[in-house]
Amino acid sequence: MFDFLEGYDLLGAFWTTVQLTVFSGIIALVWGTILAGMRVSPVPLMRGFGTAYVNVVRNIPLTVIIVFCSLGLAEIFGITLGAPNDFKLQGFRLAVLGLSAYTAAFVCEALRSGINTVPIGQAEAARAIGLNFRQVLTLVVLPQAFRSVVGPLANVLIALTKNTTVAAAIGVAEAGLLMKEIVETEAQLYATAAIIALGFVILTLPTGLFLGWIGKRVAVKR
């Protein structure tokens, strides 16, 4: 029944999806944390920058960002991220750049709401014993905030996994592009859709369940 899949690299495509998710996830987590730090910092200019970044990036479609990375950054400005001749690698890196720039805004917002769940008393007590802003944030508030946002961050990660399909718009060979290729040449539409859908369910469902379980375990009991 699934003979028609011969000649298509199904596992390879999903492997690219996983790689896109992992790389973008890590970069977005780091960049999003820095942005969240900026948004609560005592320096008005940094707060302003953080707010502006989040509001602009969150309101532009991811597709526009990723297409811009390819047609704008790479083609016109010649920013090829160290792979000027290897178009496969270049597309992959540009997709990671776009995905992490976009996802970081959501990580930042999730973290910021996590910071809001930390009781005022914690920050007040930390200030009372003489800690400065950096110490209050890194030693007292952020550790508790991270524990309370595992659930929301898991949702961001799942959304990121699904968003990797947008990389199909610039020709990165991931699961979404493979599906488009298969349904355009083969007749077995339902079988193809079922397999690709199953692949995404397999990727997202365990992530959600596992991180949801972790989130409940590590949440600060109040």
Added chain:
Amino acid sequence: MSSVLYDIPGPKAKRRNLLFSVVFLVLLGLLAWWAIDLMGDKDQWVWAKWKPFITAEPWTTYLLPALANTLKAAGLSMVIALPLGALLGIARLSDHRWVRIPVGAVVEFFRAIPVLIMMVFASAFYVQSTDISSDDRPMYAVITGLVLYNASVLAEIVRAGILSLPKGQTEAAKAIGLRKGQTMRTILLPQAVTAMLPAIVSQLVVILKDTALGGAVLNFTELLNSRGTIAGYYGNPIQTFAVIAVIYVLLNFTLTTFASWLEKRLRRGKRSTGAVLGAGAVEDVAGAGAGTAGIPAAKVRGSFSDGSGGTV
């Protein structure tokens, strides 16, 4: 602005903050200078490339019709997805297991799959099984994909909205002898809809952004798709990107601001039960998968907004 995270700055802290501001400003300035210089290097500041956008032609020929298509697809998707989502959401709260479980499976399934996959499927399905003309097909496919996905997201919003209402509402309805259907129709839904409004408006932003997928992958002639045509005609890809990005940001920022204004207003209002499903609830829900399955989004959200650290 004061915050619980740091003391009100004294003279020393003020000087330090100023130093940080200056360093940060220099860094931003360097980045901007590099970007402006790069634009100059590639001849992107040439007036001829920006000029078309102050004339009427690109707007009336390309941008406005494309924007109309974007809005049409987003609006239609929302209008179709909302009743469907309400139905699914209520069905998921049913007392009958044979309704609740299959509907739950359907909702979780569609939330776990990327919208793009659904659009590609819908497009191929219309080619195979219907005789919709190839001009109309992208629009149909985009709306179908968006409806399938957003109906399941809205189902979760509706469910969370109903669960966010105080238990006393159902109990009081039972006490005066209303049946299940009556309780839902006359007591719970009207209040839940009010509570959900901000979340629904925010979902509209998500739908609007997702229409761009159809433009990139299915050749649906919406805003992002019109970019290629304009850039090809006037030879100004970067400038066109800038213009459509500004249009998207203005449109979505207005919607987001409206949603948070609505949320604030509803929270302040005395007539409701105080249950409000905030704009952020959408992101919690839209993440999909089983992440928060079982935990109503309202509860997740509730801990953020009524958490004690509100001033941070």
